[in-house]
Amino acid sequence: MSDAELTVTVDGPVATVVIRNPARRNAMTPAMWRQLPVLLDGLEADPAVRVLVLTGAGGTFCAGADLGDLDELLAAGDGSIAVAAEERLAAFGRPTVAAIEGACVGGGCQLAVACDLRLAAADARFGVPPARLGLVYPAPTTRRLAGLVGPSAAKHLLFTGELVDAERALRIGLVDEVLPADALADRVAALTTTIAERSRLTVTAAKEIVDGRADADRLAWWHAQVRDSGEAREGVSAVNERRPPRFGWTPPAAR
Known part of the structure; x- marks a missing residue:
């Protein structure tokens, strides 16, 4: 049985989706990409849920997409299951918050950017690696990234594939807040409580x-x-x- 999965907990008005794939630093497998929209449909149908948190298990957000089936990935283009999951997350009808520790790379960055808000631990690292792999980043994903950080910063991330630290991510607008790792959970809890109390x-x-x-x-x-x-x-x-x-x-x- 695979350890790769998405798990969901609901605590009052806050639902938390956790990315788990310990063998691959929480890389998203095809099954996980397909699972995410289904989970989001269920949470959106629950009137008690007012805020969604997306995070990763074990101190890592998500190290990207599992590239095991490269032929399937190349054939899908912008119609990939990863893009479908990203678009469903972006369209989720409640506020979404990415709580980011450790690696937030490739598909992980894709998911974080699709959230409304991003809070990062000081140890977080961000990267968009298609130029290192010879891939074309999906157009919807590229436009969403550029809309968030601006054309120049998006091009730097896309052209170089380099990792940037949390402070630089904050400067370019990739994240909204940077906190000590041991303070991240409390800040996310306080923020989601505030949002849930608003109209x-x-x-x-x-x-x-x-x-x-x-x-x-x-x-x-x-x-x-x-x-x-x-x-x-x-x-x-x-x-x-x-x-x-x-x-x-x-x-x-x-x-």
Whole structure:
């Protein structure tokens, strides 16, 4: 039986997906790439889940994709199971946070960039190695990376395949925070608790708008939700009464 798997735990409003493949520094196998969208579908259907954390087991985030079946990889191109998993993660309807220790390389970096936020331990290392392998990085993945760090930094990562440390990753915008390794878990817990306490209406709308997935009709729908839900009235009342808000909006069924 393989030790390579994705495991899921749910603690209150926070779901955590852990990448486990100890023999390969948590490299993603084909089975794991296929498993991820299925797990995300299940978590998105759970109304109790408000935030998702993606992390790796044993002090390593993910050392990349398992390249064992190179012919399958070359034949798939941008239609690969890795790209499908990345796109599903990017489209997940709740905020996503990558908690990164150790290696975050190739497919691991691909998954981290598909998350909304990235928190890294000081020992984290990041790299995008296709130029060392003679591969073309998928177009959706390349565009997402460039949108995050800018064209110049993306080209440096892609042209060289070099590893960069956490401080440089922070400077170029690849990660949002860098913390001592022993402080990462507590900071992730505090951040996800804060997000889970905020208005789900605001957070969900903000994610759609920032990601460019809200057209004019959808924006009008969001503003109608604000008017009709009472969410804003509750927020203002809570501020005036100096108490925690009791937000109650929940997402309607998928449109």
